[in-house]
Each structure stands twice: as structure tokens, then as C-alpha cells.
Amino acid sequence: MQRDPVMQNSNVVQPGVPKHASILVVDDDELFRERLARALRDRGYEVTTAAGFDEALSACEAESPEYAVIDLRMPGRSGMELVQELKRIDPSTKIVVLTGYGSIATAIEAIRLGATYYVHKPADADDVLAAFARGESPPLEPPPTDYRAPSLARAEWEHISRVLSDCGGNVSEAARRLGIHRRSLQRKLQKYPPVN
Numbered sequence: 001m002q003r004d005p006v007m008q009n010s011n012v013v014q015p016g017v018p019k020h021a022s023i024l025v026v027d028d029d030e031l032f033r034e035r036l037a038r039a040l041r042d043r044g045y046e047v048t049t050a051a052g053f054d055e056a057l058s059a060c061e062a063e064s065p066e067y068a069v070i071d072l073r074m075p076g077r078s079g080m081e082l083v084q085e086l087k088r089i090d091p092s093t094k095i096v097v098l099t100g101y102g103s104i105a106t107a108i109e110a111i112r113l114g115a116t117y118y119v120h121k122p123a124d125a126d127d128v129l130a131a132f133a134r135g136e137s138p139p140l141e142p143p144p145t146d147y148r149a150p151s152l153a154r155a156e157w158e159h160i161s162r163v164l165s166d167c168g169g170n171v172s173e174a175a176r177r178l179g180i181h182r183r184s185l186q187r188k189l190q191k192y193p194p195v196n
Helices: 030-042 053-062 079-089 104-113 125-136 152-166 171-178 182-190
Strands: 022-026 046-050 067-071 094-099 117-120
Touching: 022 030, 022 053, 030 046, 030 125, 046 053, 053 067, 053 079, 067 079, 079 094, 079 104, 094 104, 094 125, 104 117, 117 125, 152 171, 152 182, 171 182
Parallel strands: 022 046, 022 067, 067 094, 094 117
Antiparallel strands: none
């Protein structure tokens, strides 16, 4: 028997989302919405569901959830508009945006509007809870400040090596792709790589 991906590991509580937290699930796909809600309830969360913008807004005005999972594309008003409204009602609500039509631009826009994280469909309950946990993690450490950029000669050597590797070691094909004569490429390859 194959397990339902939305129902995976129903006895695991993810770090970052306290047990018994209230979660609002908003999705126009009734089957997906109810399966995700059931999986979250099985993990000990208090779940409210809504099929669209107006239903979700009514639920939030009655009792603001601590967490919300919102589908980006729904009939009528979009999930982006709902993110804005939920943040207006309660700025402390943490929101994960779900979509099957993702792009970097929409992910950036969702985060800019106040979403905690962005998850692509199909997503299961573990993916959603992990997204909330990732959204609450501290930012990454900045890169070390003692980084030295490679010299121009080193960058050229690495580029030539990468193109030669892409050509399977064929010097003639690599020279053609690099736009240089084959003999010039052979002379460059005979030299040792620059130190920096």
C-alpha cells in the first residue's frame, strides 16, 4: 500500500512550530486542502480551512491564526492579496505561500509582502512545517571578509579548463568554443595554472 505524501510521518512535530498552534489553510483545491488540514491535525495543530479570499478573511477576522498556508493562485482575489490582508489584520501571523506556478519573481514578491517562506506544490505537511521552521531560523553568517578575488590569469585558466572539460578533453572543439586558434590553446594548456 502506497502512503499518502501529504500524510507522511504524522507523529513528527517539526521544530519551530509549537504544538497546538493555530494554522489556517487556504486553497481552492478542496481535496488538497482537506488532506493537508487532516495531516496537520494529526500532528496536534488546530487547523481552520478556507476555500478562497473572502472565506479566509472572515476566519481571520473572527480569530487570527498564528500560522497560515496560502495558495498563490485562487479564483477571484489572489493569494498575494490575502497575504497583505492577513498581515494588516495581524502582523505576527507567519505565512507560507504555496503554488504550483512558482517563479523567483513571485517568491520575492511574496516575501516582500510579508510571507515567511515559499513552497512549491505538491507539498506535504512536513514541507509546510519545515518552511515555517526555515523562516524562523537566523540569517546566514556573512561570508569571510578576507576573500581574495582570483587574478585575471587564474580566472582565464579556470574558464579554459571548464570549457575543455565540457568538450570532453577535445582541444579542437574547446578552441572553437573559446574563439581562439587550436595551437594558442595548446600553448596555454602547457603552462602551469597561475597561483592567484
